[in-house]
Amino acid sequence: MNVRNLIIVLTTIIFMSVLACDSKKSNKKIQTELDKDWFFRQSGATEWLSATVPGTVHTDLMAHGKIEDPFYRLNEHDVQWIDKADWEYKTTFTADEDLLARDKIELDFKGLDTYADVFVNGKQVLEADNMFREWTADMKDAIREGENELLIILRSPIVEGIKKYDAQGYEIPVSDNDLAEIGQVEDGKKVSVYTRKAGYHFGWDWGPRLVTSGIWRPVYIRAWDLAKIENLQIVQNDVTEELAAFTAVFEITALENQTATLFVKSDSLQLASSQVQLKAGTNKYSVDFQIENPKLWWTNGLGDPHLYNISANVKIEDLNLAETTRIGIRTLELVREEDEDGKSFYFKLNGHPVFMKGANYIPNDVFLPRVSDENYQKVVETARQSNCNMLRIWGGGIYENDIFYDLCDEAGILLWQDFMFACAMFPGDEAFLDNVKQEAVDNVKRLRNHPSIALWCGNNEILAAWKGWGWEKAERAKSEENADKIWQSYVDIFHKVLPDVVKEYDPQRSYWGSSPSSGLGIPADLVNGDEHYWGVWWGKEPFETYATHLARFMSEYGFQSFPEMASVEKYALPEDYDIFSEVMKSHQRSSIGNGTIEYYMNQEYNTPKDFESFLYVNHVLQAEGIKFGLEGHRRAMPYCMGSLYWQINDVWPVASWSSTDYYQKWKALQYYVKKGFEPVLVSPYIDGAKFRVGIVNDRLQPVNAELYLRLMDFDGQVIWEEASLVEIPANSSDDYFDVNRWEFTYRKSLQNLVFSAELRENGEIISKNNFYFRPYKELRVPTPKIEYALEKDDDGYTIDLKTDKLAKNIYLQIGNEEGFFSDNYFDLLPMESVGIHLKTNISEARLNEVLTIRTLESAF
Structure with a gap:
């Protein structure tokens, strides 16, 4: 072999070796979460304390005992200084030769709260100002082999907000939910609107004012070569029973022009592929694909919310990029059509109007x-x-x-x-x-x-x-x-x-x-x-x-x-157990809150005998009140x-x-x-001079059922009853009992009567509802004798209950033990029995010790 040919062979070998090394390099994507060895301090302080990332300044200060739990009693008011200060977080990471060899090396912050200056080895690589955005910073030119320092300075959202407030030239209207007074903000300035940050952090009429700062979502180092998938969008084009047609839209950042093959798969089944010419920069590329005999995604109660796993791959020589997502195949539209009343507002799912x-x-x-x-x-x-x-x-x-x-x-x-x-x-x-x-x-x-x-x-x-x-x-x-x-x-x-x-x-x-x-x-x-x-x-x-x-x-x-x-016991002391105590008023942010609860309670109930009874009655009051809305809105379908x-x-x-x-x-x-919100609802109600029983059927099939109606006293004596077969059309609401309310209750003592409506399908009760003709405080509710029996099962107990007289709003409790009752605060009619499941890990002996059964008359 002559010298010239030898040089050519050696050159070829070296070139192929370089390609092989590049290929190996290019096929390795690095992603590392920076969630360990973080430290924080208030800017200007000398001491660095360990920190948790993701986290917040407040929770880190609590972890070190620097502040008390802001949720406990009045502690919230003592920590308002935190949001006026700047805070610093730092960590170190190691960059080896392999990391440094990547074409792109980035910091990816999933969430920074909120004004953040980010430095790598003293060089600023990012300035962030929006809690809701994902922030990416190129740091290839800032890092070095070995140990590197990442420093984040979190500037005060209040100080930054005041600067913008003062520069605005006029005041922007903000509701009273910005609790600037509690926040001890200069001159009560409401600065929340100037910062793209969760509004409720500045206070709301159900929340405290605790304006946080921190690295609130994960932060990663990402390193890659040649290209990366920025985003994968699955666009649904058409759906029939036989076929669903889609377009996968790849958003790809490429560092140079190059040829790539795009693949779309569902689980292990390849659906489509396409060869494309990637252009340098960030661009979109589309691949059409189909799914045969698609299974639709349905809402809760209407069917299976079936999901498909879609994986997308980009192959560039030996480099294989992957992205996965899940989709549900469904049609959904907000229907806005003129009708005799105005303009509709409803959602149509897979061709069917659905009550939300x-x-x-x-x-x-x-x-x-x-x-x-x-x-x-x-x-x-x-x-x-x-x-x-x-x-x-x-x-x-x-x-x-x-x-x-x-x-x-x-x-x-x-x-x-x-x-x-x-x-x-x-x-x-x-x-x-x-x-x-x-x-x-x-x-x-x-x-x-x-x-x-x-x-x-x-x-x-x-x-x-x-x-x-x-x-x-x-x-x-x-x-x-x-x-x-x-x-x-x-x-x-x-x-x-x-x-x-x-x-x-x-x-x-x-x-x-x-x-x-x-x-x-x-x-x-x-x-x-x-x-x-x-x-x-x-x-x-x-x-x-x-x-x-x-x-x-x-x-x-x-x-x-x-x-x-x-x-309540977790955030208050016994001396706080009054709705007008300072602690209870502080844990009530509606300007009319506790007084309004008391006002409505006085309309319906007598004064509860103690604080714990007040809480119990308050729960029943809330539930009985909202019940009018839940049922009334559903009965008004399809208008509402x-x-x-x-x-x-x-x-x-x-x-x-x-x-x-x-x-x-x-x-x-x-x-x-x-x-x-049961799929089929029976709902007795008064409408002017009429007493009616409405039935709502959300199912997409008609229901054939038996409607049992009874008027009975609190001892169980039936005054009146009626049974009928009803055919309830699919996706409908209508009345199935309609009488003059005055004639129906004429000469009856309404203080001790309950109207019971049951809907049975194939012998099983699918909806049951009781109606009382007077407010509770006008009813003559007896003291019932409730008996119960326990039966152990795999994850708890069945509690069988029966009563001799009306038991109003039965409230089952197990003290401070952990557990969940399948039903609670319910009425049990005389001579009826019910089985309630309690999911818990406690022993039967312990359950018998801690189980209490209250009824509403015991609260007064």
Whole structure:
């Protein structure tokens, strides 16, 4: 071999070796979570303390005993200094030769709260200013082989907010939920609107003012070569019984022009592939695919919420990039059609109008990183068990963690997703609008593959505040020019920026400008859109008006209660056990709260004998009141097609409108919701001079059943009864008993009568409901003799109960032991028996020690 040929061979060998090394390098993606060895301090302090990431300053200070639990008694008021300070977090990480060899090395922050300056080895790589966005920083030029330091300076959201407040030139209207006075903010300035941060952190009428800072979601080091998949969108194009057609949209960042093959699979089945020419930069590439004989995704109660696992791969030579997602195949539309009453507002799922039953949902804690997967599982399971098919993610909280949406996908629960704006006007400068746009893009792209997402809504109650609460009038009285600027900012955000993002990134879903409203910029009017009804509570209107104040979709209504005694004991002392004590008033953020609870209680009940009895009666009061709304809204179908009560959960232990407390214990209301949202509901009610029994059938098939109606006294003597066969059409609401109320009850002593309605299908009770003709305080309720027997099973006990006389609102408790009753706060009629399941790990001997059974007459 001559020298020339030898050189060629050697050159070829070296070149192929380099290619092999590059290929090996290119096939390795590095992802490391930075969740250990963090330290924090107040800026200017000398001592660094260990920190938890993800976490918050408040929880880190608590962990070191620097502050007391802000939820306990009045401690919240002693920690308001924290949000006025800057805080620093630091950690170190090691960069080896392999990491440094990657083409791109990034820091990926899933959530920074909120004003954050990020430094790597003293070099600033990022400045963040939005809690709701994901932030990525290129740090390849800042790191070195060996140990590296990551430092994050979290600037005070209050100090930053005051700067923007002072620079604004005029005051932007903000509701009283910004508790600046409690927050000890300079001159009471309400600065929450200037920072893209969860509004409820600044206080709300059910939450404390604890303005957090921290690294609230995970942070990763990501290193990669050649290309990466930025996002995978699955667009549903068409669905028939035989075939579902989709487009997978790959968003890929490539460092250079190159050839790639795109693959789409469902589980192990390859559905499609396509060869494409990647262009340098970030671009989108589409691959069409089909799924044969698709299984549809249905909401809770209507069918199986079937999910498909979709995996997408990008192959570039030996580099294989992968991304996975889940989809549900379903059609869903918000139907807005003119009718004889106005304009409809309902959701049609897989071709069927569906009445939305559910609740409003707020974050599960003030300190968000404390919310565990188990917390999420409990709240979603509570909604599922309670026959809900929709939750509304309220606009003063957060765009929730991925697990929450995954769980709702699996449970068949649709989500009304607010963008994060509530009860305030907002700035409209270019920087703010651009920040909002990027926030919306981030979250729409993150969430759009979830079948549970039903609707994007611009804001909570801002249109109502401007047009209906007097804000516009007040601002125009001060300055027409400034009022115009404030309204223009609203238009820019909610009529332009947000709907444009939805149109571009998720065009198959509807956008609704504000809740409540009747259309874009049109205030709510009961006949054209959704409604928040607060005449009960704020207006002190009677509970019965829940059933008569009707809109096309009731998206908010509610009534308050305190937590149960075992929960109160966790944040208060015995000397606090009075609703007007300083501690109880501090754990009540509605300006009219405790007095309003007392006002309504006095309408329906006598004065409870002690504090614990007050809590019990308060739970029954809340549940019986909301029952008018749950049932009245459903009976009004199809005029009204949604009932979302306020609210399912709490952010701290407090008197609020929740149906489960901060510790996720069911109140009476949650048990009433479970019954009120049953797929088939029998509902006795008074309508003027009429007494009627309505039946609602949410099933997509007709129901043939037996309707049993009885009028009986509290000792069990039947005064009147009637039985009939009823055929209830699919997806319908109608009356099946209709009499003159006065003739029906003529010469009867209504103080000791109960009307019982039962609906039986194939001999099984599918719905049961009792009706009383007088408020409880006018009833002559006897003291019942209740007997019970226990039977052990795999996960607890069945408690068989029977009574000789009416047992009103039976309340089962097991002290401070852990357990869950399948039913509670229920009525048991004379000579009837019922089996209640208690899920618990305690022994039978212990259960007999701690089990108590209360009825309502014992509370007075």
